Amino acid sequence: MAKRVMIADDSEFMRNLLREILEDDFEIVGEAENGVEAVDLYEQEEPDIAMMDIVMPIRDGIEATNEITNTYDDAKVIMCTSVGQEEKMKQAIKAGASGYITKPFQKPNVLNEINDVIPA
Amino acid sequence: MKVDIRELGQFNHLASQGAERAAESLSQLAGVQMDVDVTDVSLVTENVLAETFTDRSFVGVELGLEGGLEGETVLAFERERAMKLQDLLMGVTDNGDSEERLAKSSVTELGNIMIGGFIDGWANHLDTAINMTPPRYTEANGPRILPDQAIEAAKKHGVFLFESKLTGMDVDLDFSLYMLPEYRQFVQLLSGNDQGNQIPVNRLSTFEELAKEGAGNAADQIGMMTGLDTTVDVSRLRFVPLGGVPKQVGNDQFVGVVFELTGLPSGYLVVLFGEDSATTIANAMMPGGGAEEEIGEMTEGAIKELGNIMTSGFIDGWANVLQTSIEHSPPNFVHDMGESIMSPVVGKLGQQQDYAFVIDSTIEIDGNTGQCDIYALPNERELARALSALPARD
Numbered sequence: 001m002a003k004r005v006m007i008a009d010d011s012e013f014m015r016n017l018l019r020e021i022l023e024d025d026f027e028i029v030g031e032a033e034n035g036v037e038a039v040d041l042y043e044q045e046e047p048d049i050a051m052m053d054i055v056m057p058i059r060d061g062i063e064a065t066n067e068i069t070n071t072y073d074d075a076k077v078i079m080c081t082s083v084g085q086e087e088k089m090k091q092a093i094k095a096g097a098s099g100y101i102t103k104p105f106q107k108p109n110v111l112n113e114i115n116d117v118i119p120a
Numbered sequence: 121m122k123v124d125i126r127e128l129g130q131f132n133h134l135a136s137q138g139a140e141r142a143a144e145s146l147s148q149l150a151g152v153q154m155d156v157d158v159t160d161v162s163l164v165t166e167n168v169l170a171e172t173f174t175d176r177s178f179v180g181v182e183l184g185l186e187g188g189l190e191g192e193t194v195l196a197f198e199r200e201r202a203m204k205l206q207d208l209l210m211g212v213t214d215n216g217d218s219e220e221r222l223a224k225s226s227v228t229e230l231g232n233i234m235i236g237g238f239i240d241g242w243a244n245h246l247d248t249a250i251n252m253t254p255p256r257y258t259e260a261n262g263p264r265i266l267p268d269q270a271i272e273a274a275k276k277h278g279v280f281l282f283e284s285k286l287t288g289m290d291v292d293l294d295f296s297l298y299m300l301p302e303y304r305q306f307v308q309l310l311s312g313n314d315q316g317n318q319i320p321v322n323r324l325s326t327f328e329e330l331a332k333e334g335a336g337n338a339a340d341q342i343g344m345m346t347g348l349d350t351t352v353d354v355s356r357l358r359f360v361p362l363g364g365v366p367k368q369v370g371n372d373q374f375v376g377v378v379f380e381l382t383g384l385p386s387g388y389l390v391v392l393f394g395e396d397s398a399t400t401i402a403n404a405m406m407p408g409g410g411a412e413e414e415i416g417e418m419t420e421g422a423i424k425e426l427g428n429i430m431t432s433g434f435i436d437g438w439a440n441v442l443q444t445s446i447e448h449s450p451p452n453f454v455h456d457m458g459e460s461i462m463s464p465v466v467g468k469l470g471q472q473q474d475y476a477f478v479i480d481s482t483i484e485i486d487g488n489t490g491q492c493d494i495y496a497l498p499n500e501r502e503l504a505r506a507l508s509a510l511p512a513r514d
Contacts (some may be wrong), residue, residue, distance in 0.1 A: 010254050011229040012222055013209070055183075055232070057254045082236030087249035103233045104148040 069096025124312025181231025
């Protein structure tokens with residue numbers, strides 16, 4: 001059975017791009033445009049993995065990740081973001097992120113990162 | 121407040137790396153090969169912002185910075201370039217339709233990624249986190265594409281403008297990336313601790329105004345000697361890596377004169393005309409004196425003479441304000457590609473410095489039929505010393 005993935009990114013373009021990259025190998029359970037929607041979607045779907053942008057309106061991806069991983073011990077969140085700052089990476093890890101990929105990404109990078117986090 | 125030139129160089133270097141990453145991101149996302157020509161930084165006034173952006177229509181991606189560096193930043197594409205980018209990016213996804221919302225989203229995300237490339241380098245250098253607000257798509261004509269905060273700062277005391285020129289290698293897609301960090305905080309970051317290499321920040325704007333006056337004088341002198349209408353189109357004091365200067369001048373053929381400056385500051389001044397402009401000017405300077413259609417002795421003599429007069433007008437103003445004496449060598453006539461003319465000049469200055477303050481002025485001659493570019497490259501340390509020695513005039 002295909003692993004279930006959710007996508008959280010405020011950019012419709014980037015959500016579409018990620019969906020195209022993932023939909024052949026994974027079941028996309030939903031998309032969120034901000035950190036609040038991302039937490040709601042996670043609670044609703046409890047996907048195997050959440051692809052999470054950092055810079056999002058209302059609540060950013062690090063806060064959303066923190067809330068998800070505090071509630072769900074086995075949550076797997078991969079930050080996929082344009083931010084490549086070392087401090088931000090540390091913050092993401094502290095919030096419970098399992099992986100980190102920087103935009104722009106290509107299909108092999110995304111699949112490799114997911115495979116590292118949840119081996120097939 | 122003072123600016124440490126080495127810190128300014130460091131931030132310029134980081135911005136340059138950011139531009140490289142931005143170009144790589146664009147290449148990956150849109151499938152086009154981009155090259156970064158040069159990244160420079162200038163302290164610009166409201167007038168210079170107006171000169172830089174006026175008469176052009178832009179699409180911008182604007183976002184705020186918080187934390188280690190505050191301010192608003194914008195990535196501005198000329199509208200025509202943005203439309204081309206949208207087409208390229210929309211080809212990446214499978215949507216087929218050119219739905220406006222998605223097209224805007226594609227450019228917004230591209231801007232977000234490209235600006236992220238800049239900010240990451242600065243954050244890592246400062247060993248801190250810089251938070252970015254979500255990107256916002258904007259459209260405007262002229263300087264209104266810039267954040268209000270930047271325009272207000274430019275009115276009050278000037279604003280630092282980082283500009284990187286990106287060129288499409290396999291597609292006609294040249295555009296500039298503009299970054300405007302918040303003025304006061306950025307000046308603090310630039311303060312450094314090298315007392316010998318600091319310039320009071322307000323003197324930079326003084327010097328920029330001076331350069332503008334110099335360009336105005338030079339334009340007047342062309343007008344007087346040729347009877348042609350002249351106007352200063354753009355005049356900016358840029359801080360650039362020396363190695364980027366020849367590339368900035370480009371590969372077109374130029375006719376001009378190179379002067380070595382001695383005194384405080386020493387350096388070089390280069391006056392360049394396009395080939396057509398040079399013959400037009402030479403013919404206008406000697407009506408009835410045997411017009412030349414190509415660059416010959418008459419044109420050489422005319423350009424040397426004009427260059428002499430322009431250069432004197434340009435540097436006399438510096439010497440008066442800096443309260444120093446500056447002399448210039450006899451004119452060295454040049455007729456070559458821009459890069460070939462500038463490379464030896466840069467090579468000589470490069471023995472003492474990695475970066476240069478370049479005064480880059482463009483004079484429009486007879487409407488837009490001709491153009492004259494003036495590049496002044498003073499010795500960086502000597503300029504800093506001369507500016508620092510000026511009496512305070514806050």
